[in-house]
Amino acid sequence: MPPPSPDDHRGHHRRGAHTAEGPTPAPTPTEAALRRALLESRNRWRDAALLAADVVIEADAEGVLTFLAPESVLGHVADHLIGEPSVSLCDLPDPWRLPTGQAVRDLRAWGRRADGTPACLLLAAAALHDAAGQVIGLRATARDVTAEETVAADAARALRRLEARDHVAARAGAIVDPRGRVQAWLEGLRDCLGLAAAAVVDLGEARDVPVTAHLAGTLPDELLALAAAMPPGASRYLQPVGAGPLALLALNGRDDRRPVLLALRAPGARDWDDDDRHMLEGIADRMRPTLAAEWRAHALEREAGTDPLTGLLNRRAFMEGLERRLARATRADRPIGALIFLDLDNFKPVNDQRGHAAGDAALRLVAALVRDGLRPSDHVGRLGGDEFAAWLEGADDDVAAMRAQVLLGIAARELRDIGVPGKPLTMSIGIAMVATHAAEDAAAILSRADAAMYAAKRRGRACWEVALAPALDPASDSAPDPAVDGRDAGHWEAGRFGRGNPER
Numbered sequence: 001m002p003p004p005s006p007d008d009h010r011g012h013h014r015r016g017a018h019t020a021e022g023p024t025p026a027p028t029p030t031e032a033a034l035r036r037a038l039l040e041s042r043n044r045w046r047d048a049a050l051l052a053a054d055v056v057i058e059a060d061a062e063g064v065l066t067f068l069a070p071e072s073v074l075g076h077v078a079d080h081l082i083g084e085p086s087v088s089l090c091d092l093p094d095p096w097r098l099p100t101g102q103a104v105r106d107l108r109a110w111g112r113r114a115d116g117t118p119a120c121l122l123l124a125a126a127a128l129h130d131a132a133g134q135v136i137g138l139r140a141t142a143r144d145v146t147a148e149e150t151v152a153a154d155a156a157r158a159l160r161r162l163e164a165r166d167h168v169a170a171r172a173g174a175i176v177d178p179r180g181r182v183q184a185w186l187e188g189l190r191d192c193l194g195l196a197a198a199a200v201v202d203l204g205e206a207r208d209v210p211v212t213a214h215l216a217g218t219l220p221d222e223l224l225a226l227a228a229a230m231p232p233g234a235s236r237y238l239q240p241v242g243a244g245p246l247a248l249l250a251l252n253g254r255d256d257r258r259p260v261l262l263a264l265r266a267p268g269a270r271d272w273d274d275d276d277r278h279m280l281e282g283i284a285d286r287m288r289p290t291l292a293a294e295w296r297a298h299a300l301e302r303e304a305g306t307d308p309l310t311g312l313l314n315r316r317a318f319m320e321g322l323e324r325r326l327a328r329a330t331r332a333d334r335p336i337g338a339l340i341f342l343d344l345d346n347f348k349p350v351n352d353q354r355g356h357a358a359g360d361a362a363l364r365l366v367a368a369l370v371r372d373g374l375r376p377s378d379h380v381g382r383l384g385g386d387e388f389a390a391w392l393e394g395a396d397d398d399v400a401a402m403r404a405q406v407l408l409g410i411a412a413r414e415l416r417d418i419g420v421p422g423k424p425l426t427m428s429i430g431i432a433m434v435a436t437h438a439a440e441d442a443a444a445i446l447s448r449a450d451a452a453m454y455a456a457k458r459r460g461r462a463c464w465e466v467a468l469a470p471a472l473d474p475a476s477d478s479a480p481d482p483a484v485d486g487r488d489a490g491h492w493e494a495g496r497f498g499r500g501n502p503e504r
Contacts, residue, residue, distance in 0.1 A: 053141035055121065058128070059086045060137040061095060074144070075114030087111075090121055095138035098127040108149075109142070120149040157275055164192050165282045172286075178294035179214075185287050186216040189263065193276060196244060196266045200251070200291065201227040202259040219264060227260040235281070237272050244269045247277075249284045251291060259291060307382040309360055310367035318381025322391050322442040325379060326434070329393065336434040337393045338400035341449035342370065342407065344386035345461040346423040353420050362418050362425060369414055373407045389446065397433060397466070404429045404464040412462070428456040429464035440470070 027035065055074075058067035063086045068078035073089065086092045090111025098104055103126040113119050125140035168188030175181045186198040197217030201210055201224055210224035220243065230236065230250050238246045244265035251259040261284045272280075305317025313321065322339075329336040344366065351359035363386065370380060370388055379391040392400055411427045419425035430453030432445050440448075448467040456465040 053124075054144045055142040057086075057089075057092070057140045057142060058137060059092055059095075061135055063087070063092065065089065066137065074111065074119050090119070090142075092138065092140065093123070093125055095125075095127040095135050098125060098138060100127065100129070100133075102126065108145075118146070119144060120146045158278075161275060161278050161282065164279060165286070168192055168283065169286060172290070178290055178297055181290050182214050182287065182294060183216065185283060185290065186214055189280075189283050190216045193263065193279060194265070194269070195263050196269075197262070197264040199262045199264075200259055200287070201262050213259070217264070219262070223262070223264065227262055230258075230260050232258065235277075237277070239271070243267060245271050247272060247280055249280060251284060251288055261287065310364055310382050312367050312371075312388070313379075313381035315381065315383045318379065318383065318389060319442050319446070321379050321381075322445075325391060325393055326442060326445075337391060338395045338397075338434065339432045339445050339449045340390045340392065340400065340404060340407075341430040341432070341446065341453045342388040342390070342427050343429075343453050343457070345426040345428055345457070346419050347386040347425060349420045349423050350418065350425060362415075365414065365418070366411075366427070369410050370407065373410050374403060389449070400431050400433065400466070401464070404431055408462065408464065426462035428453055428461050430454070430456060431464060431466040433466060433469045435469035 056067070056069040057065070059065050065081050065084055065086050065088075068081055068089075071078050073081070076089065081089055090109040092109060093104070093107055103124050105124045107123040107125060109121045109123055111119050111121065121142035122145045123140045123142045125138050127135050128137040128139055130136050168185065171188050172181045172184035175184050182200060186200065189195065190198040195217060197215065197219040199212050199216070199219050200214040202213050210228040212219065212224065223240065223243065223246065226238065226240065226246065227248055230248050232250055232252055234248075234250050236248045238248070240246055244267045246265075247261075247263040249261040249263075251261055261280070263280055305313055305320075307314045312318075326336065344362075347359065347362065350362055363382075366386075366388065367382065370390065374380060374390055374392070377393065379393070380388070381390075382388050390403075392403060395403070407427065407429060411425075415425040415427075430449045430451065432449035432452060434440065434445055452465040452467040456463050459465065
């Protein structure tokens with residue numbers, strides 16, 4: 001290739017300086033003809049190069065730009081870059097490392113446009129040598145392949161996201177149980193994105209109480225309120241005060257659940273980028289059918305454990321739930337609570353004289369009264385016939401007595417017109433207190449409450465009695481000690497809080 005010419009005004013190059021003796025003398029006709037021939041050759045080379053490339057570049061051995069074409073290169077004015085280091089345009093290869101006598105193709109050089117955005121040039125470059133074979137610079141043609149590289153990078157990121165999502169999906173897909181599968185989704189998401197916590201939060205049937213249905217990691221309770229405020233179909237990426245980056249994606253499940261996928265990073269962690277958002281949205285899409293399957297299974301389980309007449313838990317579901325609550329409280333080593341056993345007085349005459357429809361209506365009313373007279377968190381069920389039970393978690397003696405008295409008062413007001421003449425419909429209540437150290441199962445506790453309830457009936461009905469928690473032998477920590485307790489372990493005690501009668 002011909003060398004750059006100082007008279008070439010169609011490309012941009014570094015000009016020579018005047019000599020110390022003064023201006024260069026005018027060329028002879030032969031020199032002028034030779035210069036014109038060189039200039040014509042140079043321009044033809046330039047034009048041919050620009051037909052095949054977007055940019056033509058020359059730099060000296062020190063990496064200083066000596067020639068650029070066309071007039072605007074990546075938004076830069078070419079003339080302004082002549083004499084500047086090549087890094088001001090892009091990272092050119094080291095000419096000393098290029099092979100002698102041949103061009104190297106498909107080299108990628110990243111630089112920046114005049115507006116500061118990144119650009120990628122695909123180079124074909126060759127080293128320039130002087131007559132002695134010494135490297136004096138390089139010459140390159142380049143195509144702007146930024147758009148192609150962006151597409152390729154996006155495709156590569158999409159592939160990585162797909163592979164990561166498929167990896168998480170494979171872990172979850174190996175689990176048959178829907179609840180375990182949701183948990184596997186969350187654990188995979190946590191591990192893949194480096195989260196402090198991943199959770200599915202829903203408002204439950206109450207619609208105003210956030211519930212963490214599934215959790216992988218540690219989640220501050222105060223963030224649940226943010227999930228509860230999510231409108232259907234929304235996605236939000238937040239930075240709560242005192243917490244790390246938070247992502248909330250509504251999962252658009254059943255209207256009575258309104259689930260939200262929550263992802264939390266540790267304080268000081270990086271914010272969500274586009275790849276993270278795509279990953280979260282992809283996982284959310286894959287979780288929706290699994291959550292739907294879980295809710296269907298839960299609905300079937302609940303239907304199987306629900307008393308069809310009153311809507312309360314049936315005996316089996318109540319006892320299973322009681323066992324779980326006892327085990328949880330025992331592990332936490334906290335005060336356990338009280339079991340209330342409730343039986344209606346004079347219910348049989350209602351059935352016999354007014355018919356079973358009236359009896360069923362009375363049972364539905366009693367179920368509603370029991371729910372209204374207890375805390376929303378209390379575990380309530382119908383054990384069969386006219387027997388009901390409620391577990392008051394964490395309740396002490398005073399709370400249990402107060403709740404029993406409230407139920408008696410409600411029954412005195414609301415049931416007085418339900419019974420038959422001379423035999424009013426009332427309720428007798430037995431209470432079994434359960435201490436932290438108790439070694440009883442649910443059946444044993446229910447038996448104590450049942451005994452206390454029959455004691456209330458013997459005392460005249462429409463009152464309550466309490467069976468205190470059995471005392472333990474200090475040496476064994478497992479058996480009642482009559483010498484310490486002063487009574488049999490299953491003994492019920494009347495008047496422990498005073499006589500329990502309805503409010504009149």
